[in-house]
Amino acid sequence: MAQIRHAADEELVTWVETLASKLAIRAERYDREGTFVSEQITYLQSVGYAGLTVPKIYGGRGCDLYQLLLAQERLAHGDPSAALVMGWHLGITLSLALTGAWPEPIYAEFCRSAVQGKALVNACGTEPDSGSPSRGGRPSTLAVRAPGGGYHLTGKKTWATGSPAITHILVTAYVEDVDCVGEFLVRKGAAGVQLEHSWDSMAMRGSGSHTVVLDHVFVPEEHLLDLVAPGQKTARSSDGSGWLLHIPATYLGIANAARDYTIDFAKKYAPNSLGQPIATVPHVREKIGQLEVQRGIAESVLFATARRYDDAPTLEAKRALREELALAKYAVTNAAVSMVDLAMRIVGGQSILRSHPLERYYRDVRAGLHNPPMDDVTLRQLADRALGKEVATKKER
Numbered sequence: 001m002a003q004i005r006h007a008a009d010e011e012l013v014t015w016v017e018t019l020a021s022k023l024a025i026r027a028e029r030y031d032r033e034g035t036f037v038s039e040q041i042t043y044l045q046s047v048g049y050a051g052l053t054v055p056k057i058y059g060g061r062g063c064d065l066y067q068l069l070l071a072q073e074r075l076a077h078g079d080p081s082a083a084l085v086m087g088w089h090l091g092i093t094l095s096l097a098l099t100g101a102w103p104e105p106i107y108a109e110f111c112r113s114a115v116q117g118k119a120l121v122n123a124c125g126t127e128p129d130s131g132s133p134s135r136g137g138r139p140s141t142l143a144v145r146a147p148g149g150g151y152h153l154t155g156k157k158t159w160a161t162g163s164p165a166i167t168h169i170l171v172t173a174y175v176e177d178v179d180c181v182g183e184f185l186v187r188k189g190a191a192g193v194q195l196e197h198s199w200d201s202m203a204m205r206g207s208g209s210h211t212v213v214l215d216h217v218f219v220p221e222e223h224l225l226d227l228v229a230p231g232q233k234t235a236r237s238s239d240g241s242g243w244l245l246h247i248p249a250t251y252l253g254i255a256n257a258a259r260d261y262t263i264d265f266a267k268k269y270a271p272n273s274l275g276q277p278i279a280t281v282p283h284v285r286e287k288i289g290q291l292e293v294q295r296g297i298a299e300s301v302l303f304a305t306a307r308r309y310d311d312a313p314t315l316e317a318k319r320a321l322r323e324e325l326a327l328a329k330y331a332v333t334n335a336a337v338s339m340v341d342l343a344m345r346i347v348g349g350q351s352i353l354r355s356h357p358l359e360r361y362y363r364d365v366r367a368g369l370h371n372p373p374m375d376d377v378t379l380r381q382l383a384d385r386a387l388g389k390e391v392a393t394k395k396e397r
């Protein structure tokens with residue numbers, strides 16, 4: 001892989017490749033059944049993958065964003081759903097290290113458990129009537145002050161990836177008495193937390209992105225981790241949310257798996273009408289060339305952006321890269337969708353058969369379009385930047 005910089009990257013990628021090949025054995029079954037990838041996650045936790053971005057002082061590998069993306073891209077070759085679950089966890093863990101958004105004792109305890117394979121975090125922000133939380137809508141989930149201190153949370157969070165396995169659930173809720181939005185830490189097993197097994201999708205079927213139902217769930221005062229005005233960013237986002245690049249890395253991994261399969265196929269498949277492999281046919285070679293262009297652009301944009309992010313010396317400098325981060329997500333996920341499309345055109349009709357790997361890659365890769373930041377938000381941001389403040393959108397006039 002062109003993006004490997006040194007021996008530490010090489011060692012990491014080689015390790016993750018062995019993990020991915022283990023995951024690949026069960027990935028298709030989970031997809032077919034539409035069940036949560038529980039054994040895959042248990043396996044990854046048992047080998048220490050959940051400690052990848054945990055700082056070294058807490059016993060983790062202390063990987064930066066660049067290395068997180070290298071790992072996630074490789075892992076997704078084996079099982080995209082399992083990679084997505086781990087991506088949320090590892091990304092949030094990294095951003096907490098950068099921002100110090102959690103009180104140290106809570107973060108330290110979480111990190112040590114993650115290294116031991118006992119803790120997994122995800123943020124559950126999406127709700128049935130608010131759409132993507134990245135658009136800034138106020139949560140319908142309510143936090144009401146409990147008489148003796150702390151809060152009671154009531155509401156529903158949809159699309160909660162990894163919900164059967166996550167132990168640390170980050171829940172946004174509207175705190176009416178102060179007209180603010182709070183981010184609360186809800187622990188697995190807390191009274192009043194229930195899972196509605198609602199996840200039945202065409203893509204990322206094993207990701208367990210079910211609905212978390214909260215019914216008067218008590219949260220102690222110290223687990224209110226942030227409180228901001230509606231629409232404002234939390235301390236956890238003060239690093240510009242570079243960690244969200246785990247998303248395009250995962251979808252690029254899917255596309256690269258499709259690409260590897262297709263190149264191998266083109267070299268071996270020799271229909272008797274041709275008498276030689278289809279890799280010799282000009283239109284196939286042209287499509288492979290187009291695949292390589294998409295791949296090269298996607299990898300360059302993704303890793304160059306990650307490098308700039310890691311090199312940015314302050315949170316402010318990282319935040320200043322927000323638009324570049326969004327651009328990278330846009331470019332890479334759209335390239336990944338095009339790559340799988342090209343791969344299917346090369347392989348031909350059999351690529352749509354349920355038994356064919358490209359059929360699964362095709363479904364999985366589309367999910368990237370619906371992870372944040374969404375394309376429409378990115379395009380608006382970039383247009384705003386290009387046009388300058390003096391030209392407002394029609395709606396705002």
Ligand SMILES: Cc1cc2nc3c(=O)[nH]c(=O)nc-3n(C[C@H](O)[C@H](O)[C@H](O)COP(=O)(O)OP(=O)(O)OC[C@H]3O[C@@H](n4cnc5c(N)ncnc54)[C@H](O)[C@@H]3O)c2cc1C
Nearest residue numbers: 123124125126131132133135159160161204367370374376
């Ligand atoms: C595989 C997968 C895993 C996910 N995991 C998680 C998770 O772990 N945690 C989590 O919180 N979420 C998760 N999500 C949910 C994701 O973050 C989004 O909330 C979800 O996909 C809906 O996004 P959306 O943009 O399609 O929906 P909406 O925001 O409802 O948008 C729907 C449509 O309406 C338009 N629209 C809506 N509001 C506006 C507006 N204000 N201005 C302009 N246009 C608007 C959009 O452009 C879009 O076309 C996951 C999604 C996927 C696909």
